[in-house]
Amino acid sequence: MMLRRRITLMGMSVIETASTREDLPLMVIPSCVPSMVEPLRKEFRKFDDVCRVRMYTDTVHDDEVFASRCKDADSVIVIGFRVSDDLLDRLATHVRCMVFGGTGVANYINLAKSQDYGMRICNIEHYGDNAVAEHTVALMFELARHAGHLDQELHDGNWVVMEGLELSGKTLGLVGFGGIGKAVARIAQGLGMHTLVYSRHEDHDALQAVGASWTSSLDEVFEHSDVLSLHLGLNEHTQGMITGEHLAKLHSGALFVNTARAELIEEGALVKRLNEGDVLAGLDVFDEEPIRTDDPLLSIPNAVLTPHVAWFTQEAVVNVVAQCAEAIGAFYRGERYNVVV
């Protein structure tokens, strides 16, 4: 194990390994989140004799600070930061590889520009499939059984008995059937639900593995679902794809869950549908995050709202960090791992 030093400044620490080995290239993590600091640090020994590491443990929101922290970097791990084109131009003078610690890298780094610069960009894949799928089911359960709400009442001194709803035997409609949709379908099978999948192509084997049916009609999945959950990525084809007409097809008493992206839904359409009062909603994503204090969703009684945490588990964090380390390691070994451009 090589020399490791840690400097603490105003609640921010800089953690370095091999700081004297100037023969090695420098990998910088210019911004971090508290829960990732220790998992990242545990990976550092993988870089002995590969690169020096310098990690800043606080969260940066400013291009200047980001750029100055990266000034000697040969490679960078980007956590929760949107790299502007201007910043990218400055980094490209010396940075040869950036690993984005999440999915949807195209929304955070200009891929075409990076490619022009010959800079390798990596992302992270499927790290949160289980995490998001389980939070989806957690939202269904809070809507169906109110455990968190009843706990609050009981702690407030109210022994309030509320009738629940069973998920067993109900029809679950999934819009999207990628890694997360498939994980939700597997859980739903154990719950004894009937799963109806809307997706562009019929993935027969994957459907059969979880006992699910398939439809190419978005109308149909909204019409037949007791519980409807969105599991699509956001792109130009999916933005606003769920319209007021689709939501109108949800039957009275249906549960609507969104742990994907708020922008999948036509603006204003969800609030309009929920205001009718007969559909319950579990939402982890919002048009603005943190949610605006005047967001009408906050006044809807039948909505359970969580602050974009579906992806955020101990296990997902460990997975993200391991993939980041693997992508950096592969770059220096001259191999390819999660390479986007």
Added chain:
Amino acid sequence: MMLRRRITLMGMSVIETASTREDLPLMVIPSCVPSMVEPLRKEFRKFDDVCRVRMYTDTVHDDEVFASRCKDADSVIVIGFRVSDDLLDRLATHVRCMVFGGTGVANYINLAKSQDYGMRICNIEHYGDNAVAEHTVALMFELARHAGHLDQELHDGNWVVMEGLELSGKTLGLVGFGGIGKAVARIAQGLGMHTLVYSRHEDHDALQAVGASWTSSLDEVFEHSDVLSLHLGLNEHTQGMITGEHLAKLHSGALFVNTARAELIEEGALVKRLNEGDVLAGLDVFDEEPIRTDDPLLSIPNAVLTPHVAWFTQEAVVNVVAQCAEAIGAFYRGERYNVVV
């Protein structure tokens, strides 16, 4: 359809069918709960030409009222009422059959005495297996993902991000493997958990069906579980069966769930273990219900508490009611259905 009349007095209604058919025996429901009124009423047409029905829609807590409402009854459906021996003596002069709308009838009606009187006693079976199993999983999810808690925070204006825990890949220990335990194991299989069952006998086929392992050692199941859940009935053998020594074996970070009966646990042992602060608990059952306002469980931060609602779903209520009706119908047809004595 025969004459049906309804008298409303001070928020209480009396619903009668075939009230003029004095040639038919009278079945009385002297006490009810709000959620069962409509489901019961829908069953009444099954008794046309079988018996007259008289249902009181309010909830009775008093022997005198109960007895006076049953004074002409030939059969009785008992909902949520403990029949004292003294009351039983009075009913036995004319009541020939009582159907208890729940499980654990032995705690509510003296079976030996009923048998001596030649009174048929019926109960309800497995009506709540899915309901209780799903609430068990709902409690696990509230402990793991805090959806209800985060919803409360968000509505209070706090966008508080809390790290979650995935259930996938974790070991679930089940103490008891009857209808409810098996239903939990099936859900856990969908969640990708490893299930370890403690039960007296190894039910090989049922274990295999849900991919579970078995142990005859209670110590072992407590030692190896990331999530431990109780699914035993309460009787002289199981009362106090879970001791402080067992609870001490739970590892730091483990989740403990009880939707069965508080009395399964040695008195005071759970509070003692939870006070160590490293185990999370989801509890639906308490030594006294409603919970005492000075119950130390209310001051434990890592406990999610719900007011004995695990059994209480729309679907379970319909099932209870259907079984009650079937038991009464069988009695008058000279058949046996859910007969206890």
